[in-house]
Amino acid sequence: MPSSQEFPDSADSPAGVPARDSGPVQSPAPAGTPRGRIPRIPFWAQILLGLVLGVLLGWVARNGDISWLGTALTRTGEIFVQLLKLAVAPLVFFAIMVSITNLRNVHNAARLATRTLLWFMATSLIAVAIGLFIGLITNPGSGTGISAGDAAEPEESVSWLDFLTGIVPTDIITPFTELQVLQIVFMAAVVGVAALKLGEKAAPLLAVGEAVLALLQKALWWIIRLAPIGTIGLIGTAIKDYGWDLIGEYATFTADVYIGCAVVLFGVYPLLLATVAKVNPLQFFRGAWPAIQLAFVSRSSVGTMPLTQKVTERLGVPREYAAFAVPFGSTTKMDGCASVYPAIAAVFIGEFYGVSLGLREYLLIVFVSVIGSAATAGLTGATVMLTLTLSTLGLPLAGVGLLLAIDPVLDMVRTATNVAGQAVIPVLVSARERILDRDKYDRARSIDVDTFDPEPQPTAAAV
DSSP states (O other), X not given: OOOOOOOOOGGGSOTTSOSSOOOSOOOOOOTTOOTXXXXXXXXXXXXXXXXXXXXXXXXXXXXXXXHHHHHHHHHHHHHHHHHHHHHHHHHHHHHHHHHHHGGGGSTTHHHHHHHHHHHHHHHHHXXXXXXXXXXXXXXXXXXXXOOGGGOOOOSSOOOHHHHHHTTSOSSSSHHHHTTOHHHHHHHHHHHHHHHHHHGGGGHHHHHHHHHHHHHHHHHHHHHHTTHHHHHHHHHHHHHHHHTTHHHHHTHHHHHHHHHHXXXXXXXXXXXXXXXXXXXXXXXXHHHHHHHHHHHHHHOOHHHHHHHHHHHHHHTTOOHHHHHHHHHHHHHHOOTIIIIIHHHHHHHHHHHHTTOOOOHHHXXXXXXXXXXXXXXXXXXXOOHHHHHHHHHXXXXXXXXXXXXXTTHHHHHHHHHHHHHHHHHHHHHHHHHHTTOOOHHHHHHOOOOOGGGOOOOOOOOOSOO
């Protein structure tokens, strides 16, 4: 589905310098003359078409009992997810390492990093409060029509001890082979800080790191261009396996998660942009929408990271700061997966098992969401964060099994919310620190995904 053509994007080219040599100049074709070319389908339309085809093919496979079609849908979705996961480990390592070393070009780097982290925590606090409020007024765990027999404890669960001790790896190979993202982040941070301390001696390492990151981003973008096909497989498999009955059984819970994420995405973020950054929120969505859209279908904050960083730069955030804040946020800033979702899910599971939650438990949910959001680590799904929340509250971990079936449907809106927050915070901090290019923000336009080149551009002057 994705177009194989790439066209130059001259918006970021220096004045007077052509974006790319496109060959001999040809006279434009008269209006309405196709000149034998098939019209290029916009990426958003490809995604929408993938969603529709996925639903239709999944319905046909389920109701027509067509085994080969069901197998094809499953394999298509699995291959797409596997390709994304293949790129995650090295991308996270080099993105975090390079982002930390890029701070050497940023004035008041420590101040910017601290304010970024504080805003991450503040917006997580708001998001978890919204999730709790929605869960408490809707009672999502009552009258679901599902039984405790549908529950099963997750294969992997996380306690606070596991979370804290699991950050430090026992060797340098296992985190990459078993995709332990927190351990990868830890190692990348250590290498990045050490490189900063070494100064010029680490220059060859940094040059290699930046080159590898550029290569990984290019390869990852080829995978992302397959998102419409992956969408067919992922959505089709969900419909084939569960049908529409699944949505009915989890109707209140599903609506709660979507409403909670929508309130954060279209309520909290625009309010912060208008009152704190004092910029036009509609302009933010105009510039950031391609990344939000891609996050919705790919369900991966890390997979969307190159595009998120690009749209953040186009919104006027200095490149050096964006190169730190976005990769950092892609592994730690999860308002959808780590705040809204676990809050509503904890209320759901408590009601389902008849466990009464009081003020203490609600405060614990807030604490886990604000402090433990790094447990999600930018990967598809929020099961790790949910098990951390349930283990802290003493709720049955088998409750996770109740929500696994509906998880792919919920993960789309959660990841879209995550990525929007990862772009909002750099804009807020830049505006507060008076380093936001407001003229560039006001002129920002939506990126054409079909022409987007994820290759990082040369580092500019220090901020």
